Structure formats: structure tokens, C-alpha cells
Amino acid sequence: MNAKQKMRHVLDIIADMFPDAHCELNHGNPFELTIAVLLSAQCTDETVNKVTATLFQKYKRPEDYLNVPLEELEQDIRRIGLFRSKASNIQKLCRIVIDKYDGAVPESHEGLTELPGVGRKTANVVMSNAFGVPAIAVDTHVDRVSKRLGFAKETDSVLEVEKKLMKLVPREEWTLTHHRLIFFGRYHCKAQSPQCPICPLLDLCKEGKLRMKPGFKTKNKSMKPKIANEG
Numbered sequence: 573m574n575a576k577q578k579m580r581h582v583l584d585i586i587a588d589m590f591p592d593a594h595c596e597l598n599h600g601n602p603f604e605l606t607i608a609v610l611l612s613a614q615c616t617d618e619t620v621n622k623v624t625a626t627l628f629q630k631y632k633r634p635e636d637y638l639n640v641p642l643e644e645l646e647q648d649i650r651r652i653g654l655f656r657s658k659a660s661n662i663q664k665l666c667r668i669v670i671d672k673y674d675g676a677v678p679e680s681h682e683g684l685t686e687l688p689g690v691g692r693k694t695a696n697v698v699m700s701n702a703f704g705v706p707a708i709a710v711d712t713h714v715d716r717v718s719k720r721l722g723f724a725k726e727t728d729s730v731l732e733v734e735k736k737l738m739k740l741v742p743r744e745e746w747t748l749t750h751h752r753l754i755f756f757g758r759y760h761c762k763a764q765s766p767q768c769p770i771c772p773l774l775d776l777c778k779e780g781k782l783r784m785k786p787g788f789k790t791k792n793k794s795m796k797p798k799i800a801n802e803g
């Protein structure tokens with residue numbers, strides 16, 4: 573089985589396992605999604621959703637975030653890791669969105685990554701979920717699962733993983749694959765306790781076979797989370 577055939581098999585299996593995989597960050601528009609993804613670095617989606625449930629009631633437009641002192645916004649997101657720098661980035665982002673984009677989040681990858689606190693992963697999530705442009709955002713789950721399944725090397729950067737996945741996955745399936753790999757990593761191939769004994773991919777997974785050997789110790793590098801968002 574070559575790499576593309578192996579990927580096809582994996583895509584079909586995870587589609588069966590998680591047919592309804594979707595973005596778990598609650599949002600009502602592209603601007604709210606951008607704020608939610610920015611907040612999700614080093615924080616679970618669950619916590620972000622708890623915070624945005626009230627945050628998005630109070631702050632509806634970019635202007636609203638600029639009409640309060642930074643300290644007030646910090647307090648409103650204080651349950652989230654790195655809340656001070658995130659609050660600062662949100663206000664800077666809102667200033668740019670108002671001044672340069674007439675109050676709307678830019679609909680281009682380049683425009684998004686120019687915003688403070690918005691990296692390649694966030695831009696990919698916004699482009700794919702808010703604007704329907706196919707993209708594979710590589711978060712901690714996508715990175716770990718891709719490496720465990722042998723689609724990327726342990727030493728590959730996030731960008732290298734993304735490029736390898738884009739070559740192997742048909743473009744029209746990029747966005748859905750991103751969601752399904754996240755669900756697969758979040759609920760099945762977990763960082764600390766992957767469900768190898770009941771995994772339908774065990775036959776083609778070196779990591780899983782290694783883990784099934786008697787006396788396996790958690791010494792593998794892929795056990796260690798490397799990317800911020802552990803949601």
C-alpha cells in the first residue's frame with residue numbers, strides 16, 4: 573500500500589468513526605471565530621466556549637473591544653491561559669480590522685496572518701470554517717496523529733506536516749479531514765492514552781504496534797504534546 577492508498581484507507585476509517593466532526597469552538601460569524609481561535613492557544617475548546625458564552629454577549633463588534641480599558645478585557649478573559657497577551661492582541665487586532673478592513677475580518681490568508689495573535693493555524697481555521705476555503709490546520713492533535721500514523725516524521729515542523737497532508741489528502745477533503753483528525757486525536761488516539769487495542773488502524777500503525785508490545789514504556793517522543801492547543 574503506497575502513502576496515498578494508506579491515507580485513503582485512514583480517511584475512510586475516520587469518516588466512519590467521526591462522521592459529524594466539526595469545529596467545536598462556538599461562534600456566530602468570522603469575527604467571533606477569529607477571536608475564539610486566538611483564545612484557544614494553550615487552552616481547551618471547552619474553556620474557550622465557557623468564556624465566549626458571555627464575552628460575545630458583551631462584545632459584538634471590533635469597536636466594543638476598543639471601548640473598554642485593556643484591564644477590563646483582561647478580566648473578562650482571565651480564565652484563559654496567557655489572558656494578558658491575548659487581551660492585548662485582541663485590541664490591536666480590532667484596531668487593524670477597523671482601520672484597514674472596514675470592521676470585517678479579512679477574507680485572505682495573508683490578511684489574517686498579519687493580524688496580531690493570528691498565526692498560520694488560526695488563519696487556516698478561519699479560512700476553512702468561516703469562508704469555505706479548503707485548508708488543513710495542524711494543531712496538536714493533527715500533528716500527533718499524523719506522526720503516529722507515519723504520514724510525517726517525528727522531527728517535522730507544523731508546516732511540514734501540513735504540506736505532507738495536503739499532498740496526500742484530496743483538496744476537497746482538507747477541511748473535513750482537519751476536523752476528523754482532531755476528533756480522532758482528541759477522543760481516540762489521545763496523547764497520553766491512545767486506544768490502540770481497539771483501534772481500527774492498528775494494522776497499519778507502527779506506533780500502535782510498538783505500544784502493544786509487552787513492556788512498552790512511554791518513552792516515545794510523540795507522547796509529548798508539542799503544540800500549544802491541547803483542546
Ligand code: SF4
Pocket residue numbers: 720721760761762766767768769771772773774777778779780781
Ligand atoms: S493504533 Fe494507537 S497510536 Fe496508532 S492510530 Fe490507533 S490509537 Fe493511535
